[in-house]
Amino acid sequence: MSQISVTGQTAIERATTEARPVYFPRRKKGIRPRSIAILVFLTMCAAFFCVPLYVIVVTSLKTMDQIRLGEIFSLPEVWTVQPWLTAWNDACSGINCNGLKVGFVNSLAILFPSLILSLAISSVTGYALALWNVRWAGPFMFLLFMCAFVPFQIIMIPLIVLSGMLKIYGTVWGIAIVHAVLSMPLLTLIFRNYYKDIPNEIMRAAMMDSGSFWRTFFEIILPMSGNILIVVLIMQITSIWNDFLVGLTFGGLGTQPMTVILANVVITTTGEVVYNENMAAALLTAIPPLVIYFFLGKFFVQGITAGAIKG
């Protein structure tokens, strides 16, 4: 390694001294064969990633008559939105044929309380752990770190029993609270990692000013955490919206989120599989997170890497 860095330094010197006389403001490279090969390969990979999306979109707009022909890639001969309407209004999940709209409403009803709860708990906890002198902060954070990776199944049954005792089992609130509980360790660690870099001077000034835990949080820390709040918010929205397991195990009849209803619609079909309706149902479920992803992708990427590395 040392050898490389030594030669590296000389190489850099060489490069800089040589480059100085012929300096172009923006060197435009011509496309070389290697670049073309790389771009072709990347485009092929991109096609691999796009094929399923393309196929679900066209399938959802076809009639069943055309689907039976087996031409999976062909465009619809007759464009129809009927599958979308059926999936939204009348698709059958078990014996209930009220479509995905029920699930959509439930998912929203789960999402909002759960977002507020999880952000409130984890930001305050992260703040207290990062900036206040809590003696057992170290061991507690280690514990949180472990809890963040525990498989859901090991705590599922007691949580079901507990929520049954609290009379929230099977309600939208129950699902929301379980989501907030499950995400608390990871989110706390993310907030704590963000707040620990806040300069000491700011905290000292805050101490001179009011010295109050809550006033410092609301007047100084919270206004500084816009970026991390958006990242965590997007992370939470997509993970709660896409969750299946919690919705399945804690949802009652009529309070199931959209993913559970989608799975029921698709799995419990008897007779001919109505692929166009299934694909429309899948797309309806996928649209909200996809919209967020395509508009706020930067924060989405930050969220997953923060969750992965710092968690």
Add this chain to the structure above:
Amino acid sequence: MRIRWSRWAPQLALTPAVAITMVAFLGSMVWTIYISLTRSRRFPDYEIDWSEWGRQYARLFNDDAWLIALKNLLILGVGSTLAIGFGFILACLIDREKRGEGFFRTVFLYPLAVSLIVTGVAWRWLFDPNLGLQAFFHSIGLTWLRFDWLASGDTAIYGIILASVWQGSGFYMALMLAGLKGINTEIWSAARLDGVSTWKFYTEIVIPMMRFTFLTCAILLSLGVVKAYDIVVAMTNGGPGQSTWVPAYFTISAYWQKSNLGYASAAAVIMLLITAAVFLPMVLLTLWQQRRSGRVAA
């Protein structure tokens, strides 16, 4: 460094988090471990017969479905490493060829924003033996190509692997890309001036420098594989037969279909042990890294 100002407020603010950790995580884990030692069936039975405390575990390892689930977990784990390799290749190419970086990154990552149920449903359709991709391949003359993997118990798990690789590669690409960006550009230009071949540069310089990124990816992948449930439900629902059961699926079905608390708890405890076996290296690694960076700072 922190301000010494301990009053009630911070301790009070931490109460909910501490309560959640103690009750919902630690307490629940202890409860599940305890129940796994009892004879509980439909309802919890708190009596432990110490002469045969391991009976649920003994039953578990005599259960063919559980052994299938463990085997599938291993196959999934090994097969899913393709996602790391694929992600690394994509990251290297994107990093090399700066053109279209934003576009390719967006395309490779979008599956991650979609629910695994949706992914499973989409792939289930592509794998349809009569109307899916197979029909397309046959219609263009590739009749030897079989793409009905989900229909047979021997190949169904590979179908799940393909869908998971499709879903997860973008994630590893993002992590790898972050790692590659951390490599000093001077090393890159130095290697080029010294005439190091591209292949050698990646295998002998880049990969060793990114070993922590690789390790992180591997551990995250294993944790994800242990948790794999949604995609199995959406693609095969465990079938054909029990051929695509995984431990997560087994545990849920032992509780919901068989209503057997003790049995489900025992399976969950094994899941926890597998997770711990994967997780321990990560903890040690983090501690080691912290100590190392501490030494550098000092």
